[in-house]
Amino acid sequence: MEAKEVFEILVRDHASSLMVFIRSLVSDKSAAEDIFQETMLTAWKNMDKFDRERPFGPWLRGIAGKTVLAWYRQRKKQPLLCAEDVIEQIDQRLGELQGLAGDSFNEKLEALRDCITRLPEPYQQTIRLRYNQQLMPAAIVEQTQTTLETVKKRLNRARSMLLTCITRKIQPEGDLT
Amino acid sequence: MKPEDAPPDPHKPVEKNGPEFPEAMSSIYELDLDEASLLGALESVDGLTPEQLQSAADAFLVHSLLLHESGALEDSTERALQATLSALHTDSETSSTASTSIMARETVVASQSHNRWWNRSSTRMAVAASILFILLTFSWQMRLPNAKTLLAQAYQSSLSNFDREYHLTLKRGELQTEGTIIVRGNRAFLLQVKSIAGLQTFGRNDKDYWFAAPIGPVLKSDSRFFIASMLHQHSGGLPYLDPATVIQRLQEGYSLQRDMIEDPQIERTSYRIIATNQADSSDFLRPDKVTLWIDLENSRVTRMVLERTAKQQGTDNHNPSIFDGTLSIDYVTESNLPEEFYQAETQYPERAILSRPWAAESP
Numbered sequence: 111m112e113a114k115e116v117f118e119i120l121v122r123d124h125a126s127s128l129m130v131f132i133r134s135l136v137s138d139k140s141a142a143e144d145i146f147q148e149t150m151l152t153a154w155k156n157m158d159k160f161d162r163e164r165p166f167g168p169w170l171r172g173i174a175g176k177t178v179l180a181w182y183r184q185r186k187k188q189p190l191l192c193a194e195d196v197i198e199q200i201d202q203r204l205g206e207l208q209g210l211a212g213d214s215f216n217e218k219l220e221a222l223r224d225c226i227t228r229l230p231e232p233y234q235q236t237i238r239l240r241y242n243q244q245l246m247p248a249a250i251v252e253q254t255q256t257t258l259e260t261v262k263k264r265l266n267r268a269r270s271m272l273l274t275c276i277t278r279k280i281q282p283e284g285d286l287t
Numbered sequence: 288m289k290p291e292d293a294p295p296d297p298h299k300p301v302e303k304n305g306p307e308f309p310e311a312m313s314s315i316y317e318l319d320l321d322e323a324s325l326l327g328a329l330e331s332v333d334g335l336t337p338e339q340l341q342s343a344a345d346a347f348l349v350h351s352l353l354l355h356e357s358g359a360l361e362d363s364t365e366r367a368l369q370a371t372l373s374a375l376h377t378d379s380e381t382s383s384t385a386s387t388s389i390m391a392r393e394t395v396v397a398s399q400s401h402n403r404w405w406n407r408s409s410t411r412m413a414v415a416a417s418i419l420f421i422l423l424t425f426s427w428q429m430r431l432p433n434a435k436t437l438l439a440q441a442y443q444s445s446l447s448n449f450d451r452e453y454h455l456t457l458k459r460g461e462l463q464t465e466g467t468i469i470v471r472g473n474r475a476f477l478l479q480v481k482s483i484a485g486l487q488t489f490g491r492n493d494k495d496y497w498f499a500a501p502i503g504p505v506l507k508s509d510s511r512f513f514i515a516s517m518l519h520q521h522s523g524g525l526p527y528l529d530p531a532t533v534i535q536r537l538q539e540g541y542s543l544q545r546d547m548i549e550d551p552q553i554e555r556t557s558y559r560i561i562a563t564n565q566a567d568s569s570d571f572l573r574p575d576k577v578t579l580w581i582d583l584e585n586s587r588v589t590r591m592v593l594e595r596t597a598k599q600q601g602t603d604n605h606n607p608s609i610f611d612g613t614l615s616i617d618y619v620t621e622s623n624l625p626e627e628f629y630q631a632e633t634q635y636p637e638r639a640i641l642s643r644p645w646a647a648e649s650p
Contacts, residue, residue, distance in 0.1 A: 116556045121371060122368065123547070125367075129364040130351045133355075134344075142363065143367040146368075147367055164548075165548070166546065199340070199345075213544075222352055240353075241353045244357065269345075269346050269353070273346075
């Protein structure tokens with residue numbers, strides 16, 4: 111199998127988790143796609159520097175983190191305090207998520223699906239309206255007859271509960287990506 | 288990820304400036320995460336503690352995971368992926384322009400003469416559908432298979448009628464024992480272990496088990512307990528374990544993780560599976576952790592590392608596949624040996640062979 115074919119398989123296997131990583135840091139959809147492409151092409155050009163006995167995922171996220179910072183600095187033209195720490199933490203969290211059962215990133219997120227079903231009803235409903243139906247908070251207010259502040263608080267609390275729930279499901283070993 | 292002390296109480300009213308949401312953080316929580324970016328949000332907040340930073344990062348990560356889960360990132364990911372692959376392929380084509388230039392010119396001429404044909408929308412849609420079909424087929428082929436599929440393929444490969452030689456290394460603290468095993472599927476083996484006294488040889492074929500010490504007659508029996516006993520006494524702790532048997536055990540009760548990695552043993556890209564025992568830890572037949580490398584060209588296992596900590600053993604502690612420590616099984620070569628290779632008479636034609644049917648009673 112040629113290097114390019116191997117790279118292509120790796121790229122496909124890590125595409126979803128890479129996009130999640132980038133979108134955690136950059137909300138702009140087009141920018142995230144550009145950063146994704148630049149990350150992958152940088153990875154391809156630097157394949158000779160990649161220690162192929164090491165997992166591909168963390169290496170790819172390392173490149174993505176640098177690409178995000180470069181993109182951000184280019185736009186804002188000023189250094190951002192703590193950005194490296196934050197990127198490192200998200201990278202670490204995603205690495206830990208790989209310890210969940212399942213082959214693909216999607217299968218590993220079965221844990222998240224299960225955690226959503228365990229949320230108390232008002233929080234579950236708010237999460238479903240916000241993400242599954244892709245309603246913005248103002249539209250959720252109309253659906254649920256609550257206030258905007260309540261919707262925002264529910265969303266934040268629900269995310270916090272989901273993180274706690276996933277954390278409990280993560281096993282101590284198995285970061286392969 | 289460290290577990291938090293307790294899950295937040297969803298029914299507890301959240302105070303904007305309360306202890307759970309310090310003032311500095313409230314501005315982050317007030318943001319609609321879809322419109323804000325984490326780095327942008329941090330810019331507007333001064334003096335965050337590491338815990339608050341961590342909390343903010345987690346919130347954005349969960350938001351991103353939820354976007355992915357809802358399918359909101361799907362189009363974006365697919366678009367970026369296709370653009371990346373297209374750039375990669377363009378790179379290939381550019382590098383081989385010289386060799387394909389005639390073909391390229393012919394394509395240009397053909398496309399010019401078929402402009403009218405292409406402009407018909409129904410034809411355009413049909414061609415687009417065909418391209419999509421090819422892309423989908425291609426993308427299916429280029430995906431990394433799941434761990435169970437890889438294990439099943441490796442198992443089938445390990446049952447082949449070829450004779451594969453593996454180098455064995457057992458490490459137990461400072462002690463190291465080495466040996467060689469030649470296996471034909473899970474039906475026949477020849478295991479040789481170096482000891483101070485000389486080479487200890489253990490064999491199995493379709494009919495019986497046998498053992499040859501460095502000197503003396505070859506002992507033979509049709510009992511599994513005989514070979515278990517001989518291994519226990521003479522192998523220096525090395526078990527009889529062929530890749531097929533190991534893979535078979537991994538198919539139940541193990542959590543599997545797989546990736547693609549360079550195998551230093553064969554200097555080629557391989558699939559790697561890490562299997563962690565999830566079943567009853569007191570089952571002494573099951574290694575705690577098994578890492579195996581599978582050649583992606585032919586599904587052959589090229590390397591296995593089995594880790595097993597000492598467990599309380601039951602009455603079957605002479606089981607021939609039991610070991611303690613770290614056992615590495617490294618592929619050496621493959622050949623097509625005659626059936627007789629695994630017989631004691633072939634290996635030791637000059638020695639007397641004693642059949643020991645009584646061995647079954649005294650493991």
